Amino acid sequence: MLPSAGVTIRVLPASRWRAVAAAHRARLDDLVGPYLERRAQGSSHPVIDFSFTYYGHKPAQLRRWHPGYGVALADAAEYDGARGYHHVTMDGQAIGSSDTAPGNVLTADPGYLAKRYDTLAFITNLLRASASRPRQLSCFGLHEWAMVYRTDDIRHQQLPLRLGRTGTDAVVESMSLRCTHFDAYRFFTPEAVGRNAEPLTRADQLRREQPGCLHANMDLYKWGFKLVPLISSELLLDCFEMACAARELDMRASPYDLSRYGYEPVRIETPAGRAEYVRAQSTLADRAAELRRTFLGVCDELLASDAAARIGSGHRD
Structure with a gap:
């Protein structure tokens, strides 16, 4: 255990953290291998690719394993210069300068935590x-339908509408729109916006989001990678897996025909389909x-660690 900027740090020997990092990469490769193969061939997938094209966190970034704040990696030259990392120091001296200490020890930087x-x-x-x-649990995934309501500007042009143009609009008009997630709502067509139970704004996000929302739950992955390397890659990948599962339900319940990709629709235009959606949701x-x-x-x-670091450095504001 080593002190750094008021924080006690646990050092992992190289033999241990490298094994964990390798297991992490293998787990990720199982998840994203098909995506990488399609990208290399110049093709795309309307369901799976979303996790990379919308959220923007690249597979190569996900492959780099991070232990999270408060854990240091011994003999970790490959993390030297990585964003958010610094060399652990004690009394102003690098830990690696001691013959009895592990060499080239790096960990998430308290300074980076302060910036974030x-x-x-x-x-x-x-x-x-x-x-x-x-x-x-009463939205029934209608946000995807609201995004194509009364428009020919369809986001997934390569996919046919399962019920056609007229049938899709009729589904939207037959039920109430109850979206609570601004980042779904902002893609509604102008004709659909006024049909939502309440108007949504970015400023209202804090008081609108709720734990049944498919997109709010997918966003756990987004919030996770905004905090890399302060959170562990294990937690980030757990959130990524959950986001992928939510995206699959999202698109199976959408107005698009995904049969050529092997997905059975959740027919939310029917009572049985709505019940199926709620169970999965x-x-x-x-x-x-x-x-x-x-x-x-x-x-x-992390907030407690930042407060301790500020006190330890004499900054109490």
Whole structure:
């Protein structure tokens, strides 16, 4: 255990962390291998590719394993210069300068944590606010339908509409739109915006998001990679896997015909389809609730570490 900027750091020997990092890469390769193969061939996939094209965190970034804040890596020259890392020091001397200490020890930088404070505080507040609310399970995935309502400007031009243009519009007009997630709502067509139960704005995000929302739960992955390398890659990959599962339900319940990709539709235009959607949505919400609890625990620890580092450096503001 080593002290650095008021934080006690646990050092992992190279033999241990390299094995964990290799297991992480193997797990990720199982998840994204098909995506990389398609990309190399110049083709795309309307369901799976979303996790990379929308969120923007590249597979190569996901492949780099991070232990999270408070854990240092011995003999880790490959992390030298990586964003958010620094060499561990004791009394102003590099740990690697001692013959009895592990060489080239790097860990997440308290200075980087301080720079990410506003982002960390926002994420913490959003996750806590979302977790405090009851689940709403009555949207039936209609956000994807609202994005193509009364328009020929369809996002997935390569996919036919399962019910056709007229049938798709009729589904939207037969049910209430109850979207609570601004980043889905902002893609609604102008004709669909006014049909939502309430108008949504970015400024209202903190008081609108709720734990039943498919997209709010997918966004756990987005919030996770905004905090890399301060959170562990294990948590980030757990969130990524959950986001992939949510995306599959999202598109199976959409107006698009995905049969040529092997997906059976969730026919939310029928009572049985809506019941199926709610069951799947609830299962994903259970999974997301556990991840959100874990994520919040990590955020609270990071906030406490930042406060301790500020006190230790004489900054109490």
